[in-house]
Amino acid sequence: MKKLITLILIGSLFACQKFESSTSAETYFHLTVDKASIPVLLRGNTASNKIMLFVNGGPGLTSLDLAEADLFEWKSNLEKSVAIAYYDQRGCGNAQGDFEESSINLQQYRKDLHNVLGVLKAQYPDAELSLCGHSFGSFLASSYLLEYGDQALADKLILIDAALNYDFDLTWEYRRIFLQEMAEAQINLGENTAHWQAALDWLHTEPNLSDNAQKKIWNQYVGQPGEYLIPDEYLALSLRDYLKLGFASSYNPFPAFLSSNLEKINDLLNAELEGQNLQSDLKQIKLPALFLWGQYDDLIPPQEGKAMFDSLGTVDHQKEFISLPDAGHEPMFSQNSALQALIKNFILHS
Amino acid sequence: MKSPTTLFLLLLALGAKSQWLNADGYSLAYYGEFVSHPGLKGSLHYSLKEWNSSKDSQRQRNISLSPSLGFFYHANYQSSFFVDAELAYQRSKKRHAWEWGLIGGYQRSFIPNSWRILHNGIVEQHYPSYGALRSGLFVKYQRRIYQNEEHQVNLYIKPSTLAAWTGYPSNTGYFFLEIGLNLKHKA
Numbered sequence: 423m424k425k426l427i428t429l430i431l432i433g434s435l436f437a438c439q440k441f442e443s444s445t446s447a448e449t450y451f452h453l454t455v456d457k458a459s460i461p462v463l464l465r466g467n468t469a470s471n472k473i474m475l476f477v478n479g480g481p482g483l484t485s486l487d488l489a490e491a492d493l494f495e496w497k498s499n500l501e502k503s504v505a506i507a508y509y510d511q512r513g514c515g516n517a518q519g520d521f522e523e524s525s526i527n528l529q530q531y532r533k534d535l536h537n538v539l540g541v542l543k544a545q546y547p548d549a550e551l552s553l554c555g556h557s558f559g560s561f562l563a564s565s566y567l568l569e570y571g572d573q574a575l576a577d578k579l580i581l582i583d584a585a586l587n588y589d590f591d592l593t594w595e596y597r598r599i600f601l602q603e604m605a606e607a608q609i610n611l612g613e614n615t616a617h618w619q620a621a622l623d624w625l626h627t628e629p630n631l632s633d634n635a636q637k638k639i640w641n642q643y644v645g646q647p648g649e650y651l652i653p654d655e656y657l658a659l660s661l662r663d664y665l666k667l668g669f670a671s672s673y674n675p676f677p678a679f680l681s682s683n684l685e686k687i688n689d690l691l692n693a694e695l696e697g698q699n700l701q702s703d704l705k706q707i708k709l710p711a712l713f714l715w716g717q718y719d720d721l722i723p724p725q726e727g728k729a730m731f732d733s734l735g736t737v738d739h740q741k742e743f744i745s746l747p748d749a750g751h752e753p754m755f756s757q758n759s760a761l762q763a764l765i766k767n768f769i770l771h772s
Numbered sequence: 773m774k775s776p777t778t779l780f781l782l783l784l785a786l787g788a789k790s791q792w793l794n795a796d797g798y799s800l801a802y803y804g805e806f807v808s809h810p811g812l813k814g815s816l817h818y819s820l821k822e823w824n825s826s827k828d829s830q831r832q833r834n835i836s837l838s839p840s841l842g843f844f845y846h847a848n849y850q851s852s853f854f855v856d857a858e859l860a861y862q863r864s865k866k867r868h869a870w871e872w873g874l875i876g877g878y879q880r881s882f883i884p885n886s887w888r889i890l891h892n893g894i895v896e897q898h899y900p901s902y903g904a905l906r907s908g909l910f911v912k913y914q915r916r917i918y919q920n921e922e923h924q925v926n927l928y929i930k931p932s933t934l935a936a937w938t939g940y941p942s943n944t945g946y947f948f949l950e951i952g953l954n955l956k957h958k959a
Contacts, residue, residue, distance in 0.1 A: 452849040452886040454900050461848075516849065518883060520902045537889050544895040635920045744792055 441545035443469045447505060453566035455512075455537045456530065457521035461491050462509040462538055462648050466501030471549045472769050473542055474500075475576075477535065478559060479557030479585070480670050482687035482693075484515030494754045500762045504769050505549075509538050512712045513687045526690045532566040539575035552578040552769050556720070557751065558691075560584030564700055567707050578772070579711040580765060583719050586704070586730045588695040593726060594631045601625060601644055617643070707736040712742050712768040716749030740772070798838070801930070803842050803950020811844025813950060814874035815858070835861040844948070849885070854906065858948075869926070871912040879906050879936055907945075908934030914954060921953070926954040 441449055447468040453460045463486055464473070478485045488494060496506055510517045512534055513526050539551055553576040555563035559582040567574045587593060602625050605618040621643040631640055678691035711734055715727040724745055731743040744764060749757040795816040803811035815838045825831035840856040856877030863870050882901040890894050914928035928948040935943040 450881050450885065452900075454886055454888040454898065459886060459900060518850065518881070518902070518938070518944075519900075520904075540889050540893070541887055541895055545888075632785075 442759050443471075443546070443615055445469050445502075451541075452518075453509075453534075453537055453541055454519075455534050456525060458512045458517055458525070458534070460509055460512060460534055460538065461486060461516045461518075462541070462681050464505055464507045465489065465497065466505035467503055468505040468546060470504050470770075472504040472552070472768060473507055473549045474504055474552040474580070474765070475535075475539060475542065476558030477553065477555040477563045478508075478511070478683070479510070479555075479559045480688060481558045481691035481711070482514055482684040484510045486510050486516050495758055496762065500766055505767050507538070511570070511684055511687075514530070515683075517688070523690070526558070526687060526692055528562070528565065528691065529569075531562055531691075533568050535562060535566050536570055536573075536575065541569075543575050545749040550577045550769075551575060552580055554580040554582070554765070555584060556582040556754070557585045557671065558695075561586055561695070561698075561700065562706065564707065567709065568700065568703050571706070576709065578769065579707065579709045580714070580768065581711070582714045582753065582761070583716055584713065584727060584730065585722055587699040587701060587722075587726065588692075589697055590700045591632070592699065593722065594637070595646050596723045596726035596729070597640060597720070598625065598628075598631050599725045600647070600720065601640060603725070604644070605720075629765060662670040701730055701733050704730060706739070708735045710740040710768075710772050711736045712747070712764065712772070714753060714764060715743070716751055716753045717745050718749065719751045721751045727770060742768075761762055795957075795958035797954060799838075799952050799954040800869040801928075801950045803844055804845050804949045804951075806947050807949045809844055809846040809849075811842055811948075812844030813952070815840040817956070823955040828865070830865055831922055832862075832864045834860075834864070836860050836862065850883055852879045852881040856906075858910070860910075860912070867916040869912075869914045871910075871914070871930075873910055873912075875906070875908040875932060875934060877906050877944040879904055881936075882909075882923060884925070902938070904938040904944075905934040906934050906946075908932050910950075912950075919958075922958055924956050924958065926956065928954055930950060 445467045447464065449464045450461065452461055454460075476485055480486075483549040489497075489506075489508040494499070500506065511531060512521070515549065542549070542551060554569070555561070561584070562613060563576075563587055564581070564584070567576060567579065605621040608618040609615050609622075623727075624639065624643065628636055631637060712723065713727060713731045715724045717724060719727075728743055732739065734741055746753045746757040746760060753761050793816060796819045799815045799816040799817065801813045803813035805811060817836050817837050817838045819834055821835045823833050823841065825833060825860055838858040840858060840861065841854070843851065843853045845851045853878055856875050858873050858875050860871045860873030878903055880903045885897075886900050887895055897958065908931055910932035912928055912930035914926040916924055916928050918925040928951070932948045932950065934946045936946065937943050
């Protein structure tokens with residue numbers, strides 16, 4: 423009898439969580455793909471049959487951290503209406519396993535993403551799956567749709583300040599236009615006209631921005647609005663957040679904060695990404711799509727985002743480009759309420 | 773009160789057993805990964821060298837080697853079994869002792885609630901695990917709470933940090949807090 427009780431107790435430690443439909447579900451599971459154990463947290467209203475899979479940027483950042491700390495405040499808002507799945511990509515955060523460095527590549531990342539969607543589809547066959555990528559995560563999501571074509575498992579696409587182009591010469595052309603249009607707008611508003619007129623005068627003498635000296639001057643004129651528009655308090659964790667992460671969360675905070683993986687993954691994937699541009703292929707994507715862009719995203723200017731949006735193959739009435747005022751590259755912080763409302767409306771009503 | 777008494781009796785019983793293994797002492801402890809994720813750890817202690825301080829005969833010094841066995845459970849992340857060897861330097865006076873040391877060992881981690889997609893598209897649950905070497909540092913404070921002619925029992929607290937060398941990604945960090953009882957045979 424004692425042995426039986428012991429076996430039951432040991433078994434209960436490893437018992438799996440059920441994939442149940444609920445208005446406040448929280449399921450944490452691992453997905454094994456080619457020697458990697460990828461952690462997935464599915465949380466929110468699964469009974470809605472609407473699941474959004476968030477694909478984080480970086481490359482090399484994590485999703486589980488922001489989900490556990492609820493940095494985007496989606497838990498108390500967006501997750502009441504839809505379910506959101508968060509996962510840590512191979513080699514990042516709480517992903518585990520003993521795999522080779524050679525598997526840190528975009529093709530493998532797309533395969534991992536396909537498998538995450540596959541498990542969600544298998545456990546919630548009636549659910550509509552939306553892919554939501556931010557920055558590099560948008561590249562991953564979009565290139566996944568392109569590679570897997572009809573086999574891709576997503577029903578809708580949401581891109582937030584998407585990095586769909588890693589041809590940096592082209593990006594600097596858009597950044598030049600970004601400065602020009604911002605300067606003209608500020609002069610029309612009568613704001614700091616001497617500064618912005620000087621910027622325009624400088625741009626007239628610089629038809630191409632290619633060397634570091636020019637880029638530095640561009641930065642001085644732009645003033646890095648993406649940075650100063652994000653209040654520090656949005657990025658700060660309280661003591662309670664830290665205690666919760668460390669002592670009560672379902673994952674180990676050490677890998678994400680103390681390992682050198684972010685730098686490694688970032689270097690490996692950025693080397694592969696450099697020069698790639700999805701723009702000419704985007705016409706093959708025909709899913710309903712929502713593009714959300716920070717008005718002052720100086721990293722990937724909205725002008726570049728609009729050009730990508732125009733290249734998308736989705737019919738006009740099923741796609742929308744929305745510029746978020748007073749937001750930089752991460753509107754999840756500076757325009758959080760508006761962003762959540764737009765995502766919710768797109769997923770539930772489009 | 774029942775649990776500490778049981779633990780104490782278990783300690784004495786295992787202490788007798790450790791004598792059979794020629795150990796100088798042994799310990800049994802709660803082993804919490806990041807404090808709150810529970811585990812259990814048992815160790816045998818072998819004294820390699822003991823001497824008294826030249827300035828104060830009441831101050832004792834000791835170098836010991838301690839093989840250990842244990843596990844910890846972290847819901848949703850991983851549960852691991854481990855085997856460690858610890859090399860420690862101890863300074864003690866009267867009822868109190870401080871200890872510093874190095875840890876080296878091996879752990880096997882089991883990933884809970886794991887799924888995979890088979891080639892035919894079927895999603896099935898499976899039970900992956902992987903092994904890794906681990907190493908780390910610790911500091912320990914202990915206080916004597918009981919002694920008779922043959923044994924002394926100490927209560928101790930021991931924080932430690934470890935890295936498990938998992939291949940790729942290269943390492944995973946851990947923080948552990950160990951709180952337990954240590955039984956030492958008197959020479």
